[in-house]
Amino acid sequence: MEDLLEVYHLPYDADYPVVCMDESCKQMIGEVREPIPCKPGQPVRVDDEYVRNGVAEIFMEVEPLAGKRHVAVTERRTRKDWALQIKQMLDERYPDAIKVRLVMDNLNTHNIASLYETFEPKEARRLAERLDIHYTPKHGSWLNMAEIELSVLNGQCLDRRIADMETMQAEVDAWERDRNNSSKIIDWQFTTSDARIKLKRLYPNL
Known part of the structure; x- marks a missing residue:
């Protein structure tokens, strides 16, 4: 936790940008009957019955200090899918960065091994050397600012069928x-000083 909080309070550095990544999913739902459009004094009417069309996986990537984010919608969230997102991030969105300080949870696909399972060893090593990974602690996903962006995305864009x-x-x-x-x-x-006061129960008693 303290490691992440220190990273979050580093000054902006384009050579070492702090990027938060998180994943979510959204069920695709179709209409059985066409909704009845709204008219004066009456909102749109949608039938309760619907059809399930599978699930879409969402990769959220946000650079908090720059106000930039990238969202990818995919069919799966395998090791290969994560590795491809990392390659695109480094080569397309941060080609000039020396290293990306990447914040994410410790999901089994979120590791350097996924790069080696997807790419040739030389390419996997090239990508790995440009990552400075910082994992959120167990039960501490609220420390990942990508969760904030996912919440905004869900409220502004994905709150419907x-x-x-x-x-x-x-x-x-x-x-x-x-x-x-x-x-x-x-x-x-939220700072390290705040954490030591508000979350003191998490610290050992000496």
């Missing part, structure tokens, strides 16, 4: 562009 992968990708892309154009940063206030 979306029937298929193509529509979801298009809607999420539109949300991402609007959010990035607004340069919405995350002003993290």
